[in-house]
Amino acid sequence: MAVIDPSLMFNVAGKTALITGASGAFGMVAARVLAGAGCKLVLAAGNAEALSEIAEECREGGAEVVEVNTRPDSEAACAALVAEAVKAFGTLDILVVASGMNKVSKIDEMAPETFANVMDANVTQSWLLARAATVQMKAQGQGGKIVLVSSARGLLGHPAGYTAYCASKAAVDGITKALGCELGPTGITVNAIAPTVFRSPLTAWMFEDTDQATAVREGFLTRVPKGRLGEPEDLAGPLLFLASKASDFYTGHILYADGGYTAG
Template sequence: MRLNGKISLITGAGSGIGRATAECFAREGATVVAVDVNGDAVQATQTAITTTGGNCLGLVVDVSVEEQVKRAIATTVERFGRLDILHNNAGISVLKPIIETTEADLDKLLGVNFKGVFFGCKHGIVQMLTQGGGIIINTASELGIVGQPLYSAYCATKGGVLALTRALATEWSAQNIRVNAICPGPIDTPMIHAEFNVGPDSVAEEKAVVATIPVGRLGKPEDIARVALFLATSDAEFIHGAAIVADGGKTII
């Protein structure tokens, strides 16, 4: 129960990394506010946690809309009194060469991947200042560090998350607000399988990706949830502004 009594809010909690992290935090004693744009998915996360004895409130939120993010944090505080841990995790991908990437594609990516994180940090920090501190974890990507064909716009948004994380760490560390980022590699989530399906042979696409990972498999959402758990505990209290890569060794070769 490493998070016993803590109040956490996790975006993108309807599936993948977000859901795994929500379940992990709940098992460790945290109250979880699970946020997702998909109402059915976030309800499934809430049910999975509460039926096993955890405490979870599901909220339907579009993180690209600032007022909805602000309201989600306000609701968390109204219901539970504070916000100890904020995990800005919601993200989407678009696979296109830059010459085919439309302004609408870019706006959608920026809205979820960057503005969603920015709004979460902005309003999370406002609350954390009133309570004497807190922890923010931003989901970036290995593709915020290295490039990959067809992901130029996605890479740009995730690089922005890393730059934002570093800036906020320097700005707020003295106020006991700890901001860090996780950079997952290829993780076995609905998003990556949608990416595999872009090509003509999804099985071949998956095999090609796995071949780039030294450990020989896709990551599991639980692999990233455990990194988030570490960052959410006092074990990581001297870590500020870090970009922790969890990619099975993919970026070291």
């Protein structure tokens, strides 16, 4: 066996990547790392201003970028996003589903429509995007990479009103495993990244130097072997791995980016 060149294993230069939720915390990480790795990007998000900011940042870094101000909230919208990638760059090689939502509420206080909305955003939209990407990747006949976003909460419960979120991420895990089995023979890999708490606009308060934040953070960190909360950069390496040739023999996996949280 010849010496392996790691730069070739992780090379995604020239690949077309579609990222939904590109204005969110994980979506921005995905955009930045894939732009830096030489991908052509189709970035989609509902927040037009934030979308334009991350798109321009990637362009300044040398990436070719198409921005689409839309959410993947219907079969037609998902098909249109895939079509946009093909129209702009000729192929779709990588799909990163970073869109989604969470609504925290105790079960006896949560409206059924709130539960349904979380399940739609996290589960149905992930399925619709994977479906649209699968159709295109099969037609291309060269395989492809589908990366969904799960959470440690897909494996573990939470006492603070997470029934919708935990259920939705467990379902994402199920989709990942089922599609990994189904699409294995096609060369399309399907995997998920499952982070625990990492720095984002929603969790910024946990990183603050206040009595409440310190108490919550220190209580949480007793279960994190690495002894710290996650940073956006902690998601970049796993994503590049799952988007590249390096992960060709990995499919149906949930990759926990959690500092060891789910191991204990």
